[in-house]
Every structure is written in C-alpha cells, then in structure tokens.
Amino acid sequence: MNLMNHEKHYNTLHNYYLQTYQKKVFKIALNGGFTCPNIDGTVATGGCTFCSYMGSGDFAGNKLEPLKVQFEKIKSMMHQKWEEGYYIAYFQANTNTHAPLERLKALYEEAITLDPHIVLLSIGTRPDVLPDDVIEYLGELNTRMPVQIELGLQTIHQVTSDLINRAHDLACFDDAVKRLRQKKIEVVVHIINGLPFETKQMMIETIKHLNTLDIQGIKIHMLHLMEKTKMGYQYKKNPWKLMTLEDYVDVTVEQIGWLRKDIIIHRLTGDAPQAMLIAPDWTKKKFVVTNEIDKKMRHMNLWQGDYDEKERLA
Template identity: 90%
Template structure:
C-alpha cells in the first residue's frame, strides 16, 4: 500500500479493506460463550485487572443467544450506518480458543456460513491457549476462509504483566506468533498505552519489539478504567496519574513513526461503555483522539515507519 495515496499518514484498516475488497468491510462481534483461562483457574484466577466482566467483549453479542440471532441483530445495526458491505465474523469476548476442538469447530464452521458476504473469520485469544491441534485446524480452515488471529500482548514488560495479572510471558507470545505464522495465519497484536507505571520509553519498546515479529496488524488502545474491574476498584481507592489526551497522542504518534510500514493499523483508540467508564474522561470522544493523532502526523509531515526506516538504513 502506498501511504502517499491516502489522506492519513499511516496504513489504516479501512483503506486496506477498501483496496482489497472494493467495498466497506465491518466486523460483527459474536459471543461464543467462552471464558478465560486467567479467570477459571486454568492458568490463574481473577482475570487481567483491566478487563471487564464481559471479557473485553463489551460490544459483542449476547452469549445466551444463538450465533444467528447475534449476527442478524448486529448486522441490522451496522446497516443503519452503512448501506452495503462485507462482514467479518469476529469472536471477541474472552478467550475464543479456550474450549475442546470439537466445540471450536462447531462454532467456527457455523459462523462462516451465517451470511454469503462474510469474507473472514477473526478470533481473539491468548497466546497460551493455542495448542497444536487447534492451529492445525485453523490452518485448514484458512484454505477455505481467511482466518485472522488477534493476540493480546498489551506490553512486553514483565513487571507490568505481573501487575495486571496477564499470566503469560513474552516468550509465550513470541512463540505463538511464530507457530501461527508457520501455518500462514494472519496475526494482529493488541497493545495498551498508559498501563500503570509505564514510561513512554517502555511503551516505545513494546512497539519496537513488535517490529521484530512477523505480524500483519496492530491495535493500539489507551488504558481506560471501568467499573467492576480490579484496576478500576484500585484506582477509586487510591488514584494515580493517568495519561492525558496530549500524552496519548504524543506516545501514539511516535509509535506509528517507529512501526514497520507494512503493518496495518486496525485501531488507534478504544472506548468503554459510557455507563462503565471511570477514567479518563477524554476517551469518550474517539474521533477527537484520532483527529489529534492525524493533525500531529500532518504537522510533522511524516509517515508510518519513517523513524524505523531511518534507523534501518543508518
């Protein structure tokens, strides 16, 4: 993709899909009724301290409803905004490979047949819940329908990982990426800026590590604190300084400039359900955040990967 052909100074997911499919593509977030090994005691208990009781699937379908009903409801809402488009069946809430293979097969096979305009299956999971038999099946499925695996890294720093109770280490993540890529499965990594006690340098180091891996996409989110989470409870009891909008824009723009040019940026912001958000309040306005990032990129006259390329060729 030639970045100079686009209004934005980075590889956006929207542009990528428009070039690939010549049509709007949007995700239908499904809830397969999974839990998380970090909640049920398989690897730990309590879950990641920032994660809501919805398992980071706060806008996904209702797990008590069949996939068909979930899909149709969300599709109908999407078409109030976009008249036409293709769909990605997206298993979002909790850990979507945390089940026996027969159950995974049944859910995934049903999902890809929910609509003839589904062009991809996207699965959010953890790097420690990808046994070889699951990867082998996903590789086979990938020959029939493109499969995308979204992995939550959040940070490369073990001190932060321990603090947020992530319950897997960086080596586990790196190994999962390699095993997925060995089977030609697309990998998208999720990171969070503003985790407690992380400096800008630490956040930059996370992106610089990602550059070394064979990943195809990235989601960059700010930390937002929600009700009914351990981190939210701790914050209300003993508040700490959180990132301002200016802080977030500064860090994120520098991350984009260091990010390899071939990596597709899926998101640069995220939001919590309004009634659940504790802080920071500026995260309620996603378009303000992305507009400020775009303004700074244009002001600098720089593009995604410029710093990375400069160091590479120095």
C-alpha cells in the first residue's frame, strides 16, 4: 500500500483510512470512567508529570453519561463537518484496561455495538496494564471487531522516564508489544518530543528502537506544558529551554526519515485545551506545524524511512 504522495512524504492516517475504507473515518472518544494506576497508587502516585487531571483524555466524552449518549453527542458534532463516514470507538482518557476483565468485557462489547458503522475499537493504555487474560480476551475480540491498542511510551530513555514518573521501563513496553502482536492486535505507540533534557539524538534513538518492534502506527506529540500538572508547576518555578517550532520541525523531520516505511503516522502534533496551555505557544498552530514539516521534507526530498532504508542497505 503506497500512502505517500507529492504533498505528504509519509504515511498519513487520512490516506490509510481512505485506502482501507474508501470513506472518512471518525474517532469517537468515549470515557469509560477509568482511573490510572500511575495516579491511584496501583503502580505509583502522582501520575506522569505532564499529564493533565483529565488523564490525557481532554476531549473525551463525559464519564457520567452512558456510552451511547457520549457516542451520539460526539457523532452528531462530527457530522456537522462531514456528511458521512465510519466510526472508531475510542477509549481515550486515563488507562482503559485498568479494571477487572468482566468490566472491560462489558464496556468493550457495548462499545462495538453502539453503531453498525463502527469499524474499529481503539483502546489507550499503559504497557504494564495488559495482563495475559486481558490480552487473551482482546485477541478473541479482534477476530470479531478489529482492535487497536494505543500504547504510551513517550521515550525509550530511562533517565527521562524516571524524571517524568512514567513508572514502567522499556522492557515492560517491549514485552507488551510482543504479547499483543502474538494475538495480531494492532499497536500504535505514543511518543513525546521535547521532554525535559532530551537531545535530538535521544529522540531519534526512540524512533530507531521502535523500528525494531512489530508496531503498526505512531503518534508523535510535542510536549505541552499544562496548568495543574506537576511539570507545569516545575516549569513556572524554574523555567528551562523549551523546543521552538524550528527545533520541533527539525527533529520530527529527521525522525520521519528514520521511521520504518510501513508504519502509519497517526499524528505529528498534539491537542491541549488552549485555556490550560502554559507553553510553548506555537503548539496552538497545529496546521503551521504540519505545514512546516511537509515543506521541509519536500525541500529536502526526504521520504519516510529513507535514512532507515539506507542504513539497512549499507
């Protein structure tokens, strides 16, 4: 499947969906009322220092409403912009496998029947909250409805991981990917560029490591410093140098050059509620960011995976 073109020198999710489903596909973020084991003490307390109190699901539905109500509300909002399409039921906020198996089964089974046009169930979680019985069940569910797991990693570097209180290591992440792929479950990885004290080389090493794993997609986010987060307080108290737009474009373009050619890029920017954003201000202009990335790749005549391919052939 060739998803690249003159405009976009990398595999965009938009092109992937169009080729796969021949229609627009909407992701509908549902809130199953989960907590996070990195906040509630199961694994650690305090959470990842960049995480907002909404559990990194700032645009999901209202957890107090039934899934059907959340789904219909978001669906009708989507249809104000686009007339028709398919849907992805997306459990986004917090850690969406952090519950007993019976509760997970009830929620997921309900979610996939919310609408006949749902084509995928997407579940955001941590690598340390995927016990064997959950993976076994997801593997079975995957034979009835495609399942995609969005797995938070953020960085491969333990020193950064400790600093931001991720509370799991890389071996745990690698093992989760391996066990999910044994059940043929699609894996999409989240990483963040611009974490404190990470160099360009460290961010590229994260991509090179991901190339060695059987992953199908990636979301590359820029660091947002948000109000009411530990990192936001740390920054206000003792500011450090943040990435500029130029830095972000430079690093991300090089990461795309290294990223394996078959991996689908789901995102190159992030979303943060504007009222809660402390910095960097340029992150508000998502279209500028992607335009600059596209422009630079065209100017360099660089395509996704070029560096990786060259190194493999050397």
